[in-house]
Amino acid sequence: MKILVPVKRVIDYNVKVRVKSDGSGVDLANIKMSMNPFDEIALEEAIRIKEAGKADEIIAVSIGASQSQETLRTALAMGADRAILVVATDDVNQDIEPLDVAKILHAIVVEERTDLILCGKQAIDNDMNATAQMLSALMGCSQATFASKIELAGEKIKVTREVDGGLQVVEVTLPSVISVDLRLNEPRYASLPNIMKAKRKPLEQKEPKDFNVLVKNRLEIIETNEPAERMAGIKVSSVDELVEKLKNDAGVI
């Protein structure tokens, strides 16, 4: 079985994000970029499935500017077998929207005959949470989102989903698209020998037109705002004072 793992290059989660002065988006100039943390979790899961002897090959795909190659190298160093880079824009500030991403992924799934697609539940830059669902719709196959546990048994996969107020267990049949949540696993970091090996792993470069997809954004960003600044807290000296403040100042109890 082949597993496809789409990985997105996003602003590093440790970076303090700044909004561009014209409000058109977030300032990405000279900012540290990394693999979307949820995609790292998806990749880690794919590697574990392969290590357990239940998959033969892991293909990492990234769709975006050519700089996404770095993200793919990271994926290869972590343990993906090969990578496909789809250069869909030459502007690092352009976000490729979920539908176009899903269409390109769909074409790759068909071409590569992959049965299992493991994705992050969302990218931490735009928080869309849509690609996995759209891809499954295009493929006309099963989907399981927000996975916190994935158990393979032949053609069936038991997925524990994190839903509001608890866990839900579903069973899907391959082919399937699974989007993963934070608590699924702890991704490894690349070991030195794997970093060295990654250099020699194949990385294929493609364009959307190779898959007959025309990338065009449908959404227009009107405004981007910094979150309101948090007010400094205060220290209370007793439980009584806390209750008093919650009642009278905050008015929450």
Next chain:
Amino acid sequence: MDQVLNQENALLLTTVRKFLEEEILPYEDEVDKTGEVNPELGKQIEKRAKEIGLFAANLPTEVGGGGLDYRSMMVLEREYGKTSHALHSWIARPTEILLACDEEQRQEFLYPCVRGEKRELFALTEPGAGSDVMGMKSNAVKDGDDWVLNGSKHFISGPCMPDFAIVFAVTGEDKTKRGIRKRITAFLVNRGEKGFDIKEGTKCVSYRGYKTFALNFDDVRLSKRTVLGKEGEGLKLSGKWLGMGRIWVGASCCGKAERMISLASEWAADRKQFGQPIGKFQGIGFRLADMAVGLRAADLMVNDAVDKAENKIMKDEDAAMVKLFCSEMVNKVADDTVQIFGGMGLMEEMPIQRLWRDSRLERIWDGTSEIQRHIIARSILRPLGA
């Protein structure tokens, strides 16, 4: 500094940072307070370092090492410099001097070090011979096919009790143009050898928990197989690698300075006095600017030396300049960081005082700043006949 790194080194940087975050930084305070690294913790760092491939990464793959080039080692040493030798020295980088071992010696000493089964010490300094290496009194005298070693060493450091030491001793004299010169030879001496006594030395306030040892040799009988390299060529051998050691000191000073500058900058932006962040006062802001420039210059010097080393054109004075500049820089940064933190900088709960204490050693070991200047001055004057 965001350095221009190729993709592998960028990945390496991510890996080593995560490693330090998970395996080392959580233990810094405890180790500094107790002055001890629990051997179990040491073994755990060793084990994880092996799994991730950081162990013996400096040695060539032919001998089982990680085969990293100088640029990659620079990336590692710079990150290690952010924390304490007491901890990161468990991620062994066995001394390259061991590459001079012949095959039989490799089996006994080099390979076990690469596998993490043995630990070595590098024993040059003596109570009466620090900067003045040639003042060395330890000596080995030929007796039949054997050597008989006498003398003592101190300040010989490592993370834990070693299995053997590379011991430098006088084995004769040569007449040279500049007068009589001692012949110095390196010996591989196993702990447990009759007459070889090794004890933990007094505790050092830099890198608490990193151990120094005092070695004593009383008629220690060594077979001729224990000579590392050639008889009389001990210093040539150590000199070949000491230069790189000085570059690594430079790189680690840059890492430490980066950590302190980041702490000092955050503090200067947060701490308010007279109604504004203290960083807005020129007295503090300009200080931060100078710290950043010092670090940038030091990083460039390290990179330049690495370029030279990769191209095999690095000279003693190049290494001396790097060691001198970077170690002085990190001490200026440490002092300024304490100043920016004010009283808080000296409080035990804060890492500042520890980094300040740790920085101080950098101007002393691997050749003091004075000795580095001596090397540089000599390289300037000698060609002029002075």
